[in-house]
Amino acid sequence: MNMSGSLQKEDIKSLVEGLNFAQKVDRSMELIHEAYDKFGEKLVVANSLGKDSMAVWHLARRVSPDIRGFIVTTRHKPRETVEFMQEIVSLYPAIRVFKSDDPIPDDLYKTNPNRCCDILKVKPTRQAIEEMHVECWVTGLRCTEGQTRTDFQENEERDQGLVKLNPILIWYEREIWQYLALHQVPVNPLYAKGYRSLGCEPCTAISSGPDERAGRWVGTSKAGGECGMHTRPLKVDYEI
Numbered sequence: 001m002n003m004s005g006s007l008q009k010e011d012i013k014s015l016v017e018g019l020n021f022a023q024k025v026d027r028s029m030e031l032i033h034e035a036y037d038k039f040g041e042k043l044v045v046a047n048s049l050g051k052d053s054m055a056v057w058h059l060a061r062r063v064s065p066d067i068r069g070f071i072v073t074t075r076h077k078p079r080e081t082v083e084f085m086q087e088i089v090s091l092y093p094a095i096r097v098f099k100s101d102d103p104i105p106d107d108l109y110k111t112n113p114n115r116c117c118d119i120l121k122v123k124p125t126r127q128a129i130e131e132m133h134v135e136c137w138v139t140g141l142r143c144t145e146g147q148t149r150t151d152f153q154e155n156e157e158r159d160q161g162l163v164k165l166n167p168i169l170i171w172y173e174r175e176i177w178q179y180l181a182l183h184q185v186p187v188n189p190l191y192a193k194g195y196r197s198l199g200c201e202p203c204t205a206i207s208s209g210p211d212e213r214a215g216r217w218v219g220t221s222k223a224g225g226e227c228g229m230h231t232r233p234l235k236v237d238y239e240i
């Protein structure tokens with residue numbers, strides 16, 4: 001089965017609604033398998049330490065325990081996430097951590113959150129991709145997460161020479177939890193407090209309702225939005 005072609009929005013919707021949990025797991029494994037056959041060690045998993053990333057990391061390790069990963073962390077991550085990161089990195093030494101120590105105003109997340117995300121998140125992501133010689137990065141992005149995530153594909157090439165694979169694009173939130181529970185995958189303790197989408201401490205709130213990302217950047221122009229890792233160019237040389 002070759003699943004690298006692009007799908008129409010309606011096709012993605014029918015996969016989201018039409019496949020059952022087990023079929024989605026098989027499809028995700030197949031997508032990672034195909035990409036790993038093609039890219040080998042140049043395929044790397046991005047791990048944000050959220051539930052979706054942990055599911056993708058587990059799926060990828062089932063495809064091959066040799067697959068590497070990277071985490072982008074920031075000075076504003078909650079204590080629980082930092083502790084969870086330390087636990088995960090000691091469990092999986094194949095995961096490298098990237099962080100920007102650039103001097104920026106302490107309140108940049110308030111005055112200019114886009115700039116803050118560019119410096120603290122997009123820049124170290126670009127660094128990870130360059131230093132790890134990545135040609136295919138694998139993410140935990142899902143099209144059912146919220147209004148900003150409905151236009152993505154399972155396979156994308158927004159940057160020339162860099163494929164982005166979103167192998168769980170069509171999973172529902174509950175299917176992530178189903179997978180994590182069935183495989184006893186460790187999860188960030190912040191979920192037990194009611195968070196549904198995790199980010200930096202000042203920009204993340206507990207939320208309810210249909211939009212899973214509604215607790216991100218509440219009260220700013222970026223509300224429910226994106227940090228830029230999925231929307232900004234990662235390979236072309238542009239100034240951050």
Ligand code: SF4
Pocket residue numbers: 074076108109112113114116117118120121199200201202203227
């Ligand atoms: S999520 Fe908030 S604190 Fe974190 S990098 Fe973006 S704006 Fe800055």
